[in-house]
Every structure is written in C-alpha cells, then in structure tokens.
Amino acid sequence: MSQFYFFDANAMLGRWPTEKLAFYRVDDLVKRMDYVGIKKALVYHSLAQFYDPMSGNRTLMEEIKGYDQLYGCWVLVPPFTSEIGTVDGIIAGMREDNVRAIRFFPKEHGFKLTPWNMGELLSALEEKSVPVFIDSDQVELGDIQRLCEAYPQLPVVLTRPGYRGVRMLYALLAQYQNFYLELSSFLLYRGVEEIVEKFGAEKILFGSGMPIQDPAGAVTKLRYAEIGEEAKGMIAHQNLERLLEQVGL
Numbered sequence: 001m002s003q004f005y006f007f008d009a010n011a012m013l014g015r016w017p018t019e020k021l022a023f024y025r026v027d028d029l030v031k032r033m034d035y036v037g038i039k040k041a042l043v044y045h046s047l048a049q050f051y052d053p054m055s056g057n058r059t060l061m062e063e064i065k066g067y068d069q070l071y072g073c074w075v076l077v078p079p080f081t082s083e084i085g086t087v088d089g090i091i092a093g094m095r096e097d098n099v100r101a102i103r104f105f106p107k108e109h110g111f112k113l114t115p116w117n118m119g120e121l122l123s124a125l126e127e128k129s130v131p132v133f134i135d136s137d138q139v140e141l142g143d144i145q146r147l148c149e150a151y152p153q154l155p156v157v158l159t160r161p162g163y164r165g166v167r168m169l170y171a172l173l174a175q176y177q178n179f180y181l182e183l184s185s186f187l188l189y190r191g192v193e194e195i196v197e198k199f200g201a202e203k204i205l206f207g208s209g210m211p212i213q214d215p216a217g218a219v220t221k222l223r224y225a226e227i228g229e230e231a232k233g234m235i236a237h238q239n240l241e242r243l244l245e246q247v248g249l
Contacts, residue, residue: 004233005039006219007240009182010133010159010207013063014046014056021211026063026070029210033069036215038208040069042240044103048075053109054084061097071244073101073133077109079121087120091128095249101131107138113147122151131155131243133182141168148176155180155243157205163188173199180239184209184218192225192235201231205240 015024023029024046033041043064048056057074064070074094079087094100102125104113111117113134125132134144136158148156159182161169166188172179173195183192184207195204206222208215222235 003229004236004238006037006206006222007237008033008038008041008208008210008215009157009205009240010184011041011043011210012046012212013043013060016046016212017050022214023211026067030067030069032210032215036208036219038215038219040071040237041208041210042071042073042101042244044073044075048103049105049108052083053077061099071101072097072099073103074099075103075105076121077104078111078117079119087124090121091124091249094130098249100244100247100249101133103133105135105138106143113139113143115150122147122154126151126154128248129153129155129246130249131157131180131247133157133159135159136161136165136185141165141172144179145172145176148172148179152176152178154178157182157243159207160185160209162186163191166191170195170198173203179203180205180243182207183221183235184213190226192221193227196225196227196231196235201227201234202239204235205243206236 011029013026013029045056045060047059053075060072064072077083084090106113132154144156144158155178157180161181162185180203182205208218222232
C-alpha cells in the first residue's frame with residue numbers, strides 16, 4: 001500500500017474568460033481533491049491572471065480562508081507601475097498572509113523576466129528563496145535559462161510543460177539546480193521514469209492543472225510510474241513541501 005500523499009503544485013480557483021470550466025468555486029475544488037486523493041494544493045486565482053493581480057490575490061486569500069489544505073500562491077507583475085506597490089510591501093504582505101510561492105504570467109501581462117524589467121522584485125524573492133511558477137506557454141525556454149542563470153538561488157518551476165520541448169527541458173534540468181518541472185501536461189511516454197533516472201526525483205513536482213485539466217490523469221500517471229515508492233513520495237509531496245519550508249519570510 002502506498003504511503004505517500006499528493007500535494008498539488010498547480011491548481012486554480014475562479015472562472016476562465018473564454019471557456020466553461022468543470023468547477024471554479026473553492027468547495028468544488030476541495031471535493032475534487034478528496035475524490036482523487038489529493039491532500040493539499042497550492043492555489044492561485046484566475047482574477048489575478050485575467051483581471052488585476054492584487055485584486056485577484058486578495059480574493060484568493062478570502063476564498064481559501066478556513067481551508068487548511070489550501071496554500072495561497074500570489075500572481076505578481078514588475079514593481080514599476082502602481083499595481084502591486086513596493087517590493088518591501090509585497091514581501092511584508094506575503095509574510096502576513098503566509099504566502100510562500102509566486103506566479104508570473106509574462107506573456108499575458110506584457111513583461112520580461114529580466115533584471116531591467118523586474119527591478120528588485122526577483123532579487124528579493126531570491127533572497128527569501130521564494131519559488132516562482134511560470135506556465136510554459138507564457139515564456140520561451142531561453143528566457144527560463146537566463147532567469148535560472150541570473151538568479152541561481154531562486155527556485156524556478158515550469159508548469160504545464162509539453163513533451164515537444166524535451167531536448168531543451170533536459171538541458172535545463174542537467175545544468176541548473178534551481179530548475180524544476182511540474183508534471184500536469186508532461187505526456188512523454190515514460191517521461192517520469194526517464195527524468196528520475198537521469199536527473200533524480202527531486203527535480204519534479206506533482207501538479208494536476210485543475211480545473212483546466214482532470215486531476216485523475218496526473219494522479220494515475222504518478223501512481224503507476226515505474227519508479228520506487230521513495231521517488232513517488234518525493235514527487236507527490238516532499239519536493240514541494242521542501243521548497244515551501246525553505247522560504248525565509
């Protein structure tokens with residue numbers, strides 16, 4: 001009997017502007033988690049992606065209040081406009097709300113993950129070891145390489161990666177200790193097994209992609225992967241827990 005549990009690194013609350021989702025409310029998310037056996041989830045809000053980052057972040061914190069199994073992940077943009085306030089204010093707000101992870105949508109929000117565009121924000125997140133999550137359709141992999149190179153103590157998690165980028169993804173896994181893959185959209189045949197063999201189980205995070213994707217696929221993919229139980233436990237929950245625990249707010 002498996003002793004590991006699942007900690008979802010990639011879940012969302014809120015509506016999608018152009019599509020009807022299977023669910024969007026917090027109670028429905030928790031029910032779906034219970035149904036497929038996901039114990040905890042790191043969650044962001046669609047309002048922060050499609051409307052306004054800080055309004056969406058505030059809505060997120062209100063909606064997950066009282067749900068101890070849900071952990072907030074804020075969406076941020078560069079600090080040069082008035083949208084998110086000061087970098088010091090952001091760090092203080094994260095500390096107050098116990099937020100230990102950040103998401104960026106550079107394509108959606110029109111910015112670059114570069115020092116000149118991000119100012120002090122990335123340096124502050126690196127200093128606190130805050131993991132940043134970025135969807136694969138929001139950024140070129142060359143930009144991810146430059147981000148990992150410029151901020152070597154900043155954990156960078158690429159979410160929803162596809163198998164077509166595997167030659168570049170493997171190069172990043174081989175060369176950057178601060179680069180991680182989330183598995184919800186990684187559909188390469190025996191891809192989990194190959195990554196574990198080549199780079200170790202510590203470089204992979206379990207994620208469901210809910211509610212855009214059905215979580216059962218991600219759960220099944222890991223449960224039946226031909227790797228050891230210890231490796232499954234690392235991917236299922238331990239790697240994400242380690243990243244969140246090392247944040248120094």
